[in-house]
Amino acid sequence: MAENTRIEEVANLAGVSPTTVSRVINKVPTVKEANCIKVQEAIRKLKFKPNVIAQRLAKGRSDIIALVIPRYEGIFFSFYANQIIRGVGVASENLKLDLLLHLSNDKSFINTALIGGVLFADVLSNKQELSNVLESGIPCVIMNHKPVNLDVNYIAIDNRVGTRQAVEYLIHLGHRNIAHITGHLISQAAIDRLEGYKSALQENKINVKEELIEKGDYSRPSARKAVLSLLKLKTPPTAVFAASDDMAQEAISVILEHGLRVPNDISVIGFDDNPICLYGSVGLTTVRQPLIEMAAKATSLLHKAMLSKTTKSSTKIVLPTELVIRDSCRQI
Secondary structure, eight states: OOHHHHHHHHHHHHTSOHHHHHHHHTTOTTSOHHHHHHHHHHHHHHTOOOOHHHHHHHTTOOOEEEEEEEOOTTGGGOHHHHHHHHHHHHHHHHTTOEEEEEEEOTTOOOOOTTOSEEEESOOSSOHHHHHHHHHHTOOEEEESOOOSSOOOEEEEEOHHHHHHHHHHHHHHTTOOSEEEEOOOTTSHHHHHHHHHHHHHHHHTTOOOOGGGEEOOOSSHHHHHHHHHHHHTSSSOOSEEEESSHHHHHHHHHHHHHTTOOTTTTOEEEEEEOOGGGGSSSSOOEEEEOOHHHHHHHHHHHHHHHHHOSSOOOOOEEEEOOEEEOOSSOOOO
């Protein structure tokens, strides 16, 4: 039965006008308390369920936000994705927003018809999807990515500075033969960490050796392959900086399997500050990135953009990282 008819039934049972029923449903404070009680009682008796989406659209806005996460293998085992979902989820609940999770690739596009705002957890192969959202005029915020030549809200991590801190710490400990296992180089974060690694060496007058740079994709299998290759070098590295903690932990496993010790023979640093850093044969030194803070700030920024009645310049925020020193590095 149509919602309008049902509202009339509620009104007839409560002895009030359909307008009063609508005001009670939309929590308009001017409705008399006695009428409010009668309407709520009629709603219970008729088991009436208002169309929430229709209500919001009637108001000219939707409180549904979409979190777009680029799809890749192992997404739900990813520390990064889990932290982002957690941060956005808690912030959405606090702001009374409904959250829609959308896993995207270069061929899937989100339906923006009922969406009030969009959060992008990153921008990888889904650049066209971002363009579609921007063209639609729907408020959006990008996380973990700083768009070039786009006037759009973003909140990112200072990956270059975080990486430089890690590599300079190794240099301070006396290391000069420092290897790097990259993240997936389709991501801006991985590219920035590679550039941070190179700049730290160059600023300290240490040559960048291509044989010490192994391409990974943030996964453990890619790190295993990379470390096996590094250990075969005529002069193996004395330290390894991995672009993720998962890869750093796998690097430690491979090193130990070959009868070497961490940090006595090879020092290892990761990136993320995943809780797994605290477990295993050695506490992992790593770069902490504020993922939950980034997700919460992005959600709050999106909410403000959704409520704003005027067009404002984009907000651009870069959050700092922190070097967390544990037991996986030693001075030589």
